[in-house]
Amino acid sequence: MNQEQCYFALDLELNNAQDNSTVNPKIIQVGIALGNYDDYINESLVTHKWLLDPEEPIFEFITELTGIGNQDISNHSIPHEQLALKLGRILATHHCFVNPITWGCGDATELKSEFQTRGIAFPHFGRRWIDVKTWHTLHMLSIGKKPSGGLSSGLASLRLHFKGKPHRADDDALNTLRLFFAILERQSQYYQLISNAKKIH
Template identity: 30%
Template sequence: MPNNNYSEVIVVDLEATCWNTAEEKAANTSEIIEIGVCVLNVLTGEIRKPAGLIIKPRQSKISPFCQELTSITQAMVDEGMSFEDGLGILRSDYGVGNRMMAGYGNYDKVMLARQCINYGVKPMFGPTYLNISAMATLKLKANKRVGLKSALNRLGLKFEGTPHRGVDDAVQAARMLWEIIK
């Protein structure tokens, strides 16, 4: 993939281990369990290469709350790939590191950077990161952040897929980005 290709944006959405109570959150480390990714052609609106890379966490387990929220099970992550292998796919198959990236909010950018640091892996952001949530807030003239599903609805789009699955959320964020910039 060519360097700094601004005709395509890599849209990511991460799912991570999570817990329902403050006590559980304090006692556990949140780790990425799915890297949802797709490519948006900003000239045509075409969304291609959607994928949900299931990542095996090193320390944490899937809580019942997390499984209900994401539909990702412990068995799925037990069979998942390493975080490093997931990053390798992002680099080789999607050109992450050389291309513009986007996500719905800053959570994905921060979580990815944090896990890279925690795992001793080189961070992998491209030349620019677009916060689609901030763009939607401006487009909708909202006075506060609007959630993904609500923003889609307000833009005349319906959520397609399973909420809180990285691949589906990434595709929905890409659809929204196209609706904003077309």
């Protein structure tokens, strides 16, 4: 494991109806967490968050879930162009691994789609992402348990507690990245154990 490689996790909060019936829900918050393995061990991973204007009223359900209301958008949202510049600069400055770490799929595609719709160039993500939710599903199936639950359950499977508040893009990104590093750490230990066992023979 390259302990100096910087990774970043991405999370979005969307303006979606409670029954998930909204077609192409708009992004209202973008959050990232970044750092390397040593930052994870030292609990010094860095987070950033930004609000985006969906140009439509925020669902009451979403305000209750995320704490983000119409007034927050009015007072603190930034243009998509500004977000693209800020996010791109952060990723380039820290030489982050090209593919974002996510809980589930779609966030990277949705963000790039909103940029593309507005004619904003954003060449900073790879075509793929590293989905730790898929790892959690495989892990639970391998030990004979149902692969249910969210990010908190994924963390709990490795004896980690969720830090911050769920459904805040920066906190969700932080915990997604913590889970990723915990997975890397465990896999590295497994491989070292196998390597040591082979030396005995």
